[in-house]
Amino acid sequence: MAKNRVLVGVAWPYSNGQQHIGHIAGAYLPPDVFSRFNRMRGNDVLMVSGSDTHGTPITVLAQQEGIEPKEVVERYHPLFIDAYVKLGLTFDLFTHTDTQVHWDVTQEMFLVHREKGYIYADTQEQLYDPVAGQFLPDRYVVGICPYCSSREARGDQCDNCGKLYNATELRKPRSTISGSTELEVRATEHFFLALDKLNADLLAWLKDGKEEYWRPQVYRFTLSELERGELRGRPITRDIDWGVNVPVEGWEDKRIYVWYDAVIGYLSAVVEHALLSGDPDGWQTWWKTGAGQGSRVYNFIGKDNIVFHAIIWPAMLLGRDGFCLPYDVPANEYLNMKGRKFSKSRGISISINDLMERYQPDAWRYALTAMAPETSDVDFTWDDFIERVNNELVANWGNLVNRVTGFAYRACDGMVPEPGELEPVDATLLAEVRKGFMEIGTLYEGVHLKAALEACRRLSQKVNQYLNAREPWQVIKSDRQQAHTIIYTALQAVDWLKIMWAPILPFSSQMLHEDLDTRAGCLADSTLKQYRMPVASTSSCATTMPVRAVNGPQPICRPANRCAGRGSCLQNWMPTRSWPGRRSRVFAVPVQTKRAGPTVNGPIRSRVGYGAAVEIHWL
């Protein structure tokens, strides 16, 4: 495994509705912060995800609205992309599961698993609706709970008492498709993934050092599941007509169950990225083990998804030889709205597509990182959001930048001053800030993003303290040279801090980057290595560079207006500047036309039949 290759897999959102800030805080912003850090660190990073286009949530919604599942996907997929771009999420590829590549990769994996004996066929008894002429998977049937007699129990589980059962045990079952209660129990054949055969291997993989760095709740949950040794075969096909075809003769009327194909997206998206990059075999560099190959694979998810990413997907990879298994699965808990789960149906929701209409991206990135539910569920409140942005981000870091660059601009003719001999206090400050590269870098690397944010804030405070102690605005009246030394020191500290902040605050860091050096390029293209230099010879804050060429520095971030949540209070909180695109990334692929009939495929690089990619620029 090559340590400097980092593959960041982000949970695949169901494209059956808009996402809310709970999703962002839990599973979408953290991988971006992490990826940005790794890129600046000089690692090769590939961050991929896409819309999960299959599954009953989508077909149910389509049925309700009387439209095709594809139309549901086409409605929400672009909304995801729009919000991600505005928030500055740097996906190398955000695709979806209805691409030819994904179908090919999925079917290939299915065939390999089957050939190796990890997939077998078995019959199940299931409810059949003669009126609709189809079998009824769990979400398509309701009835009376066999245990607590609750009405409106779902096909597989009762919401009231939480019991699990087979739909055939339901009393008075009713089809949600036709409404019919004249249901039959029929035998139906399905393929199963033999997880039991992989239980021991999974346990060995988990126990091989994962306890050292996995989040405790993820590790313990996974461990307890595996140690019981009771993993069972799990059905991977269903009697539906939306999803990836089963690549076996005689199975044309069934589809691969969404959970099996969705996680394969982590592989198929890399394959697709390789094809788009003109290097069809490039995916192996990321996924295959062996000399000079492989990567550290991270899967950022919510806590509801742990079983799929820490057990099932690793099992599927073990079922093929020579593939990298997840290195870490940093699952987050939930960000809730005042103790209640975000729920679109109950009107408890802040959609991610609303976020950028209200506040600038870095405000969200800061607040949601600070509030991140890393160890337990967290309540989101607007007051909390406003206070964090105004009293922490703006007051501490934003104001520091403003006072330092502003004073430097006015007192030193818009140039970074030539420092004299550093006093011990000056050198001490710079030494402390420089240590932050190591300390904060370690935190980012271990995905302790909240702690990294706090460490950044603490260092920013050190610089504020330093300024209050040194008072350059007083010193300059009597000793110009010493004042210049102080300003230089503060500027250097701020210049370093902007790098430490950059993964969380890419937009404002870029703004400051340009304020300190008008010839500066894109900060996201820089690597931390460049900045690990002794103060005396640092080039990042070169003494001949203007602090800001024309009108003096502008605030890099501004206070948030108190009327958040009620709309139309945005005028003073939009990004203060915009940039031309600096860096292009293949980002989105339009939903392609649904293909007809089953596809029994050959090698996975044989087809490139997907729609045109879109180039997106990001910082």
Next chain:
RNA sequence: GGCGAUGUAGCUCAGACGGUUAGAGCGAGGGCUUCAUAAUCCCUAGGUCAGUGGUUCAAUUCCACUCAUCGCCA
């Protein structure tokens, strides 16, 4: 029901192979300062660390159980 997690100052969270006065930020009260985005900086107040029982010389930190909340149960 089973498994896992969470429950620490008003709020959001840290923390401790068990051991002197349990930490931070925000909020609150007071003060200095004015380079700065009514920001900074300093000081103060605030907690019987969910409850009960157990192990121990000593537990908030380990164990058991209870309660509340969340996730998973293929």
